[in-house]
Amino acid sequence: MLPNRLKPGDTIGITAPASPVEKEKLEQSFAFFENLGLKIKLGEHVYDQYGYLAGKDTNRLTDFHQMIADRNIKAIIFARGGYGTGRLVDKIDMELIKKYPKIIWGYSDITFLHTAIHQATGLVTFHGPMPASDMIKKDFDTLSAQLFKQLFGPTNLIYSESVSPLTIYREGEATGKIVGGNLSLLVQTLGTPYEICTKNKLLFIEDIGEEPYRVDGMMNQLRLAGKLKDAAGIVIGDFAEAEPNVHPSLSLEEVWKHYFRNYKKPVLAGFRIGHCFPHFSVPLGVKATLSSRTKTLQLSPGVY
Known part of the structure; x- marks a missing residue:
């Protein structure tokens, strides 16, 4: 199910469905959206704070539901990630989303919402940079900004080495829906009603602040849960701030080689998707093709 274009x-x-938002940082992003010709409406509780959360669960959920139901709002852009979306998923009115499908955009902790919403409704959602955590930085680059334009019309995206060097861990070519996001959040879905489904799909992973041994543990959990075996291929995005503090340590490259040395499906790494710049925004749930021969990830449009 594709949302309408902007x-x-x-x-x-x-x-703000997760961590608290700094008003000054969020307001710095407004000019970007206004330059795209868009108007902005803030959630009533967007600046709330309740410990490490952006307000009480009920208020964060109410803001989200009100924006889904409001026919004048054509897209929901989450202010930032952090922590907290997992506390809301079992209370989200999925029938309301089916009735009023629209663009939903964010990443990191938003992975829990992406996964739950797509699996419950079939709606394509977007993994992309957020106003209060990414767009206030002076290094918010041209490519990251340009990729918002995919929301204004059906756009076929091609990620190639013109964006960044890519490393092949296993050769091959595979086509399937692209799913996934933040690795630690994907692991949090396991054993819940919202457990990530990777059957015949391209699994995309990224993360920040996780040392190699932590990434190793999460990959092992996905392996034991059958998620790597089920996938049609693996897209390894950016793993920022992953330098080991525990020594001696394996490198991330050694971790990838361990899990994919006998893999029978394509695995490519080096995609600038995640906590990085440029941040290549991708629609989750669309048909995609990963190829080691052309070293590309091709994605179908996320809007109609």
């Missing part, structure tokens, strides 16, 4: 003059809603 057009100049449309209103986007910004809400």
Whole structure:
């Protein structure tokens, strides 16, 4: 299920389903959206704070539901990630999302919402940079900004080595829906009603602040849960701030080689998707093709 495209003059809603938002940082992003010809409506509780959360669960959930139901809001852009979306998923009105499907955009902790919403409704959602955590930085680059334009019309995306060097861990070519996101959040879905389904799909992973031994443990959990075996291929995004503090240590490259040395499906790494710049935004749930021969990831449009 594809959401409707945006057009100049449309209103986007910004809400905070996870960690608290700094007002100054969020407001610095407004000019970007206004330059795209978009109007902005903030959630009533976007600046709330309740410990490490952006307000009480009920208020964060209410903001999200109100923006889904509001026909004047054509897209929901989450202000930031952090922590907290997993506390909301079992309370989200999925029937409301089916009734009023629209663009939903964010990443990191938002992975829990992406996974739950797509599996419950079939709606394609977007893994991309967020206003209060990424767009306020002076290094928010041209490519990251340009990729927002995929929301204004059906766009076939091709990620090639013109964006960044790519490393092949296993050769091959595979086509399937692309799913996934933040590795630690994907692991949190296991054993819940929202457990990530990777059957015949391209599994995308990224993370930040996780040392190699931690990545190793999470990959092993996915392996034991059958998620690597089920996948059609693996897309390894950016793993920022992953330098080991425990020595001696394996490198991330050694971790990838361990899990994929006997893999029978394509595995490519080096994609600038995640906590990085440029941040290549991707629609999750669309048909995609990963090829080691051309060293590309090709993605179908995420809107119609």
